[in-house]
């Protein structure tokens with residue numbers, strides 16, 4: 001009998017509300033309205049249940065988690081339950097007083113996003129002026145002595161700026177730099193043509209990352225997430241379905257990954273109806289693609305199936321309409337031509353479709369701007 005794995009990480013999407021309007025956002029097209037968000041007490045219950053289940057780390061994310069006025073109470077509950085908290089933020093709305101309160105509550109680290117090393121280009125990608133706030137937020141985090149991670153989502157408009165982005169993150173005092181290629185889910189899939197880099201860009205960026213890795217070895221961690229569309233290798237998405245982590249969305253829906261709400265027949269459970277332990281162990285949503293019993297050929301007999309778990313279920317669904325097919329990013333997939341065609345598409349000059357302006361009750365509104 002195989003023992004069920006225990007989760008160690010929780011992605012807590014506290015709110016979908018966000019002041020930024022990034023075209024690469026991987027949140028769903030339909031955002032959860034603020035009136036449907038979990039209450040403070042409900043989040044605190046989720047954290048206690050997560051700790052009982054074995055979770056030791058949580059990313060407090062969104063949207064922009066700083067928009068939750070009760071963030072300090074949520075952090076404090078995690079800390080007292082034995083869960084380390086990392087705030088994943090755009091830096092908007094972080095001032096010294098707020099950071100002091102979060103520190104007092106037990107916040108352990110901050111991951112700050114930036115869109116480009118050039119302030120004007122960063123603001124253009126984010127869809128509003130935001131770079132100065134990010135710079136200020138980085139300084140506050142370093143002054144407070146908290147570990148700082150700087151995260152950049154890469155695409156055709158910033159992939160040529162890898163050197164400048166690493167220099168910027170170092171000047172901000174980052175302990176960890178994450179350069180992560182856009183994952184084409186949710187809103188990002190809508191902007192795929194405008195965001196898709198060229199192979200030449202990718203190869204230049206890859207050389208730059210290798211140089212920086214040599215220079216920074218032993219000092220600063222540099223994480224480089226290559227685009228799976230480009231290399232013909234499926235990514236081991238989430239470390240396997242229902243294997244190491246779970247995601248709780250703003251309204252309490254529990255998912256094996258943050259994009260799983262896009263699978264139309266998954267019927268994911270909600271913490272308002274079920275304890276987290278039951279959801280992890282017994283829900284159909286968490287068991288459907290767990291392990292390898294669900295796999296078809298070519299994954300079923302592939303020697304890599306224990307390494308990449310057949311790739312990403314959400315990407316398989318987004319591109320083929322069937323989440324149980326081999327991820328088309330894999331060169332062995334019969335659907336790999338879909339990915340090759342997307343990469344070959346010449347989208348120079350395609351404009352972004354921005355998310356609607358940040359407001360309390362966000363809908364799926366979009367605004368198109370020239371690229």
Ligand code: SF4
Nearest residue numbers: 299302304305310330
């Ligand atoms: Fe991975 Fe399946 Fe491709 Fe094999 S066929 S490499 S298991 S995605």
Ligand code: FES
Nearest residue numbers: 237257312313314
């Ligand atoms: Fe859902 Fe990859 S994002 S399985």
